[in-house]
Each structure stands twice: as structure tokens, then as C-alpha cells.
Amino acid sequence: MSWLELEDKAKGLRYTRRIPIIKWSEWSKIAMSECGIQSEDGVKLATEFLHDLGTVVYFNTPESGLNDTVILDSEWLMDVFKTVVSAKHDPRYGGAGAVRAGVLNHSDLDFIWKPPYYPPELHPFLLAVLEKFEVLHRLEGKAIGNTEISDELMSSDVTSLKGAGVSSAVNNVHSSVNAGRSLIPSLLPEQKPPEAEIAKVWPTSASSGQTQLGRTYVFEFLPNGFFSRLMVRVLHSEWRAKLFWRFGIILYKSESLLRLELDSVTHTLTLLGTLLASLLL
Numbered sequence: 001m002s003w004l005e006l007e008d009k010a011k012g013l014r015y016t017r018r019i020p021i022i023k024w025s026e027w028s029k030i031a032m033s034e035c036g037i038q039s040e041d042g043v044k045l046a047t048e049f050l051h052d053l054g055t056v057v058y059f060n061t062p063e064s065g066l067n068d069t070v071i072l073d074s075e076w077l078m079d080v081f082k083t084v085v086s087a088k089h090d091p092r093y094g095g096a097g098a099v100r101a102g103v104l105n106h107s108d109l110d111f112i113w114k115p116p117y118y119p120p121e122l123h124p125f126l127l128a129v130l131e132k133f134e135v136l137h138r139l140e141g142k143a144i145g146n147t148e149i150s151d152e153l154m155s156s157d158v159t160s161l162k163g164a165g166v167s168s169a170v171n172n173v174h175s176s177v178n179a180g181r182s183l184i185p186s187l188l189p190e191q192k193p194p195e196a197e198i199a200k201v202w203p204t205s206a207s208s209g210q211t212q213l214g215r216t217y218v219f220e221f222l223p224n225g226f227f228s229r230l231m232v233r234v235l236h237s238e239w240r241a242k243l244f245w246r247f248g249i250i251l252y253k254s255e256s257l258l259r260l261e262l263d264s265v266t267h268t269l270t271l272l273g274t275l276l277a278s279l280l281l
Contacts, residue, residue: 002035002036002037003037003046003049005036006030006031006035006037006046006047006050009030009034010055011055013072019117020072020076021069021125022069023068023069024067024068024069027047028040031043044060047060047070055074056070056071056072056074057071057077059132061132064132066125066132071129080113080129081130081133083112084130084136084184101187101188101189102183102184102185102186102188102189103181104136104182105181106123106127106178106180106182107179109123131182134228135184135228136182136183136184136185136232137182137183137236138181138183139181139182183232183241183244185227185229185231188246190245190246192247192248197243198250201242201243201250201257202250202257202259211274213274214270214271214272215270216268216269217271218266218268218269219269221267222262222264227246227247227262227264227269231260234249234258234260238253239251240253242257247262248260248261248262249261255275256273256275257273257275258271258273259272259273
């Protein structure tokens, strides 16, 4: 019963906040003092249950930097996704979208995420959430490194942010965010680059001292966004991108190359790799 009470609390809290997020310390206090949950571990179990139900969004993963925050409204998070993948045209670029050729310059975040619902201080947190959901991959910059959200921004008073100034600390975080870029694979051009361009980063034949390996997978069905998420997941590893398009990517790691390519019509995934022959011994 206490878990259901916590669910009711979450639904009620959504409507008392301009931004439907809450710090874990406050959430845990509410759960134990008002809903009868006896321990911190119990609160985590209840919160993960509500996450599975879709009532809240919570990541109990300290390495992500997101475990100190509970998102009270999953629909609000979907709106965040939509602002990125369907960014409006920006007249500053002659009508081109704010996300150009699948790459988002963080300096354009002010155009996509505007206060009072998406103030600059919230941008690092939102980028971290999008990366957690494998919507984007940070190419460079320190945008994901700071996901702290101030108590003022998390205030339960929906009017508290009206006319609020931005502190120097927020300005510093904002500058750090603006310095980076992120790759959004689902917005990459569908057209495959010319073979001449591919040949610059992928050998037409195996070089001396290298071995080329390949594997092909044919699927009966693939969900929308499969390859985009695969790209982000691979980029989260030690591999780095040389060239990418909507359904293909060429990566490198040390002296090795990896090429992933999807035929979206036949659902055929092709993997090719080159590595030094000495690594096979």
C-alpha cells in the first residue's frame, strides 16, 4: 500500500512544479515520512517499481550522474525528446534545422530549450538523460560531466523562477555546455557517402599485415531506431568514428577498423573489421 501512496504523491507533485523533477534526498524523505516506507533501500525498490510502471523515470546508476534526481512526469521527458528530434527551423542558418546533418552544436541549445521550462542550468542534465536513452552521443565538450541541479530550480513553488536571475555559477556551466557537440544518429542523412569518400577511411583491400573479417546478420524484423541506438552504444565504447551516415558507420581503435552497415529494406546488418595479423597470433 505504501508504494501506491508514493505513486499518488508523485502524480500530485507533478502539478506543483514548473519542472517535474525532484532531488533524491527530498523524494526519499517524502517516501519515508509520508508514505510509510521504512528504509532507503525500500524507497529505491518502490521507485524502480514506479519507473517500470512509467509513473516516474529514475536511473539507479551512480556512474551516469543521474541517480540523484527523479523525473516525476514521463510525458515531460517525451516532450524533451521531441524538441531535439524535431527541432524547428532556425532562420540564422537560412532555414536549416538547429540539428544539421545529425550533429547538434551545444551552442544551439538555447534555441531548442528555452526558459522557463528548460533553463540553461538544466541543459547538462537533459543531455545526460538523452545520452542514457541512447538518443545522442557526445562528440566532445564537458556537457555531460555536470548534471547538478540547484535547489532553486527544483523548488516546489511553480512561481519561484519568474524573473529569477542566472547566477555566475550557472553561467559557467552554460559556457561549458555550449562548447560541445553531440551526434544524433536518427537525424543523420540517409544517403550513403560517395565511394570515393568512403575509400579515404576504409581500405578497398586489406593492407599488408592486416586481416579483414566479416559477418552478416539477416533479421526478420528490426524495431525503428535499432541502428541509431547501436551506433550510440558502440560509440560509448573505446571505438571512435571516422565517417557516419544514417545506416552506416566506420570506426577506428588503435590500428583496427570497424564498419557497420544496415540495409533497412532487407534488414541485413553487415559487420566488417580489419586488424593487425599479429593480434590473431
